[in-house]
Amino acid sequence: MKKFLFYSILFIPFIGHAQQDLAKYVKPIIGTQKMGHTYPGAVVPFGAVQLSPETDTLSYELNGKYNGDVYKYCAGYRYEDKTIVGFSHTHFSGSGHSDLGDFLIMPTQGKLQLNPGVASDPKGGFRSAFSHQNEVAEAGYYKVKLDDDHILAELTATKRVGMHQYTFPKSDQSHIILDLIAGIYNYEDKNVWTYVRVVNDSLVTGYRQTNGWARTRTVYFAMSFSKPFVKYGQKNYDRKQAYKGFWGKFDQTKNFPEIAGKQIRMYFDFKTEDQEKVKIKFAISPVSQENALENMRAEIPGWDFEQVKKQAKEEWNKELNKITVNTSEDDKVNFYTAMYHAFINPTVYTDVNGQYKGLDQGIHETKGFTNYTTFSLWDTYRALHPFFNLIQPSRNNDMVKSMMAHYDQNSLKMLPIWSHYANDNWCMSGYHSVSVVTDAIIKGVYNGDPEAALAACIVTSNRRDYEGIGDYIDKGFIPAEKSGVSISNTLEYAYDDWCIAQLAKKLNKQDIYQEYMKRSGNWENNFDSSTGFMRAKMADGTFQKKFDVMSTHGQGFIEGNSWNYSFFVPQNPKLLIERMGGKQKFASRLDTLFTMHLPDEFFADTEDITREGIVGGYVHGNEPAHHVAYLYNWTDQPWKTQSRIRMILKMQYKNAPDGLGGNDDCGQMSAWYIFSSLGFYPVAPGSDEYSLGSPAVKSAVLKLENGKTFTVDAINQSDKNVYVQKVLLNGKAITTHTIKHGEITDGGKLTFYMGSKPAK
Template sequence: MKKLVLPLLLCLSLLLQAQENPLSYVKPITGTQKMGHTYPGATVPFGMVQLSPETDTIPYEMNGKYNPDVYKYCAGYQYEDKTIVGFSHTHFSGTGHSDLGDFLIMPTTGKLQLNPGTATHPETGYRSSFSHSTEVAEPAYYKVKLDDHNILAELTASNRVGFHQYTFPGNEPAHIILDMMSGLYNYDNKNVWSFIRVENDSLVTGFRQTNGWGRTRIVYFAMTFSKPFTAYGQQNYAQDVYKGFWRKFDQTRNFPEMAGKQLRTYFDFNTAPGEKIQIKFALSSVSTAGALRNLRTEIPGWDFNAVKAAGQELWSKELRKIQIESRSKEEKENFYTAMYHAFINPTTYMDVDGAYRGLDMNNHTANGYTNYSTFSLWDTYRALHPLFNVIQPQRNADMIQSMLQHYNQSVQHMLPIWSHHANENWCMIGYHSVSVIADAIIKGNAPFDVNAALDACVATARHRAYDGLGYYMDMGYIPEDKIGASVSKTLEYAYDDWCIAQIAQKIGRTDIYTEFIKRAGYYRNVFDARSGFMRPRLSDGTFKASFDALQTHDQGFIEGNAWNYSLYVPHDPTEMITMMGGKKQFAAHLDSLFTMELPDKYFAETEDITRDGIIGNYVHGNEPSHHVAYLYNYTGYPWKTQERVRMILKKMYHPGPDGLGGNDDCGQMSAWYIFSTLGFYPVCPGSDQYALGSPAIDKATLQLENGKSLVIKVKNQGDKNVYVQRVLLNGQPLREPFITHADMMRGGELTFFMGAKPLKQ
């Protein structure tokens, strides 16, 4: 009998596990503490609205100097804070810089106060204390009790519409405050202009123009209430708005047009105990009419729970694209939270009819594709976009279409570097749009004009005025005495140029291939054989005399040092290993990277490097090192890759507020986790090869868009059994620790056999 029962129980357990809704394992609160810079609020996959609480909105400057505290609030929320200022509709997820925080709404009771107050004295303004004990954060849903006002706040969203639901106590005057001044990374002159038009007693429209990280950004809105308000008014801090003919009206109360640089408004309601006031708030980059169309199309009714359910069903659909089996609840929470964060950005950037504001500040229409924004490409080219090529290929193709339209609208004729909301921020280095484009083309995911795409890549890479490219093209490297972070830029340009060469080779553009494969070798020009490191070089050809391989600043690097960036030649690892002394010496270098201890002086007063994201001198919190653990595969020591990857997974990720060892960077940190947990990683996007690692789950099924499935089975997997003994692809043994994209897309089974001892042959 026992022989029959035990297998039946096992089958039942596996069946229940397969039927589990992965939604329950997503923890949006993960990464909201310290440097993760994620937000806990409501959004749908790749949604245009990110409706989330702000626990503070710190000014960018204090007393005329940069305020270092502003860095904490890139996403507007820090878990250790005790108060909430309000709920705004736009956020970046996991970035190291910020903007947005548009259209902050706060419900209040009692005496009307139109200033936010302070964190230490919330009673002096409209903010409220709160407790995590009443806080619920789920995909497409957020709830919290605003203790000072005794209001239950609930948020959900569709793609373009935020849906608020506030339950009032009913024993005091009720107000809804709309703060048009509030925002993230607030500069003194960030708010250029705001306009509000009260259409009737339940519908309000308007726009906000800002000059922040995105220097010319306009967002339109339409806001409707579930019941009429009894009165409304404004507080306008720019008194010059009242000069001239407008003084004929009392604009402070019940006047239907409000405008100014510093504008806060309020709407009064009569409420019964326990009554809910609902707000639908839609966005558009084109017009208030577009925002209203988005609102009426996406959420025509007032059923909050139905909208929440629809949003969560969208998340369930996306999360089920990879179904994992694991005996560890924590592993499931890590994995599906990583998938959640990976599917937030890039964000939809167009109305329901396809209209959007372009980089040229004109209105355009996306025909036959979804237009996207929020491209943090220095981060996301490494793993996020390659992940999309596996399980989100159609979306990734649309994202590339969006990049190509950015190029067409750019007066500089360049692909995006770091762009959002019809603005180019020029943040970070390289021109990694070309990596995203090359990766898609090489992997056969290119339903667009590949010749036009190559032309855009080439024009971008030949733009002599951009960040030292003229020096790079003329001298074969960027001199540090002319342009800072010269080594990092030279190395990243060389990789991007290799990507361009791969496209040209694939489509037969021989002249382009010849030009850019030569440029792809320029990494050699900043390697100093005497020190064994990549090193800043001066315009006279000599290497910079004062050199510290552990230092980042003033040493030719950005978000990394010579130890890390000397390992950044993803397109030519064989030559890199040879330059650095051969396989044995290179592996020893990698060992030292992970085991050395950095002195405290290298962590002094900088947000670029903190101990939170560091293992030895390996900086997982900054992206240039994300491929490094997989480099052992090229040295004959793949078991060390397996060991290091499993260590990083354990040290850098866990399902808690401080569960990310650095900025999630629009999903890049999470994409690294997904790939590495599955057992492989794209060391060099733009090639069709993945390096194998050490899978950390028992089984995974990838539902591919071509209708096939890739099943990853892991035999004898566990915390001690991290070493791969052998790997079978559809029953055939793999002889090297690599797999191709084509192999994966054909579907079938990839089986890992694990053990407690490394296989060193």
């Protein structure tokens, strides 16, 4: 053993420099079944292009009403499906609402069919049957056999360019379809306008402008074929076309190079030899067709698909190698797939020339940073951005700069809520940008102007006409008569205000600190001491009569009932415990949460998750309770944090297509997994402390951007040894159940000694 250890030590620095192939552990298929809402296609870290198959493109509406099934297709692909309708270039990873699905491409051969057809009869349209046996999904690469037309489809990507490789059989009727109607969360009027310009026989450019979750969104593209098409054409499905008379001067359906309309599908025809590969480079840009072309030329100058695929894998390995773990093969899959999912969103939103579209719909140029979009902040402020502060600080610095640019360009004068593609869709509650901004400054990651950042946080928090903020400021709570989500909002505003207070304190703004500390106590206004639960309050100050701790709707919450939300005071667990009757009572309430049964009627009420997404009454598939298992650390029973965490890690993250118990939520669920696997978690971002849990890895080495490494060792680690007996930081015992950010970034070693019994 000693000899072996000796070799290991010798090898560590060597391994540290050479990259391991950790990408092999990434299984993009995890989460594609049931509620994970991930996608299996090709993407590079934080890539603007997410090139992935769509198994269906449902309409948002069915017979004039909201089509509930559309929700299942947030990521375009469902593992359960048997047909693929095409491959599109933009996807959210794990979101709970959706948009995107731009520029669907499908290869076919034989008789040209321009309708997608239905799943029950794939041969009736351009879609094709496929099977998972003939499907490969890897980091940066996706392959599938399209059974109907015997075409092998392969996809890979760079940051801004998707590359397709289609292997055709011999056919003089091979087609590539470009469907500009298709989209995710689609509906009849979602396409505001689409435009295509056939520049020559192998280059096509254009744009798609939509009115969807993002109200005003335009994506430009440039599409280059490895082989000239012999002919092409379009069909316009617009309900009505303007001034068609003059358009009759040409036959615009065939070989007509200027195409525009709201509902257009195009085809490009080829003759192919048996096993001939036709490749496509498809670049996107938020700014212009020209920029898309520039992105393409910069990122994929040639036609070597294998080289692009290799490069995508190398990019992933570079990111994945920032943490090397020693754990079971299965857990390595879970860990690196979590790393993969954590490193997809936010996405790059700058062209290679530095231009991007701002929230003011104008073209801007980044000065010294990469602009990012896709901020699912209600989710990701909790663990994903803190994780970035640790392991991707440069990127998180740029993300905060992107948020500040959003603020500067926003006529509403608010930091982003849920923003994507130069729009805010204001999804979910709170103004959690302030948490991300504060956490980045507190942890020394943000190198922009902290005074300007504080000012932006303050202005955002005083936007009185947004979701009850006016009442919140005036009364300290939001009257239940005025809002269906009054408690969620109040609790989350209170936490956010605490973040602002921390930032003010750091900048020595005592007045602001005091003001916001006071606001951060507003959670108490919704705390009903007679029941010990958060409870909706009426304008007159009395609690809402109808009270049900199990129910979400009608009780003032979103994605969580009072049982879960009552624990949402991450900024002050100590006082919450006091209000809830002390440590013992509090711990036993936590016990109840994790062991109770949530009847079906209330489960249905808790949106967005599967039955697997809950543990007792604890809802892990949604975010509001993500910190809750760590709260035992504030009681006298921290070992329960340890066992709960290990249980959640096992139950909620599995190496299987349905391995995620809820939406991955743009990486938040995955970031929870990574932190918790490593043995610590940021209960209250904005603080520089992590709360200790129970590591699931045997060991881990974090390679920090500052050149230092931080090692986590779990001695006597096993599935049964979930209890921490003692913890040493660089050889010194930790008794606080916390570790500071700076203690990690200074480099060093955190050693957990594990055992099968609580160390009471």
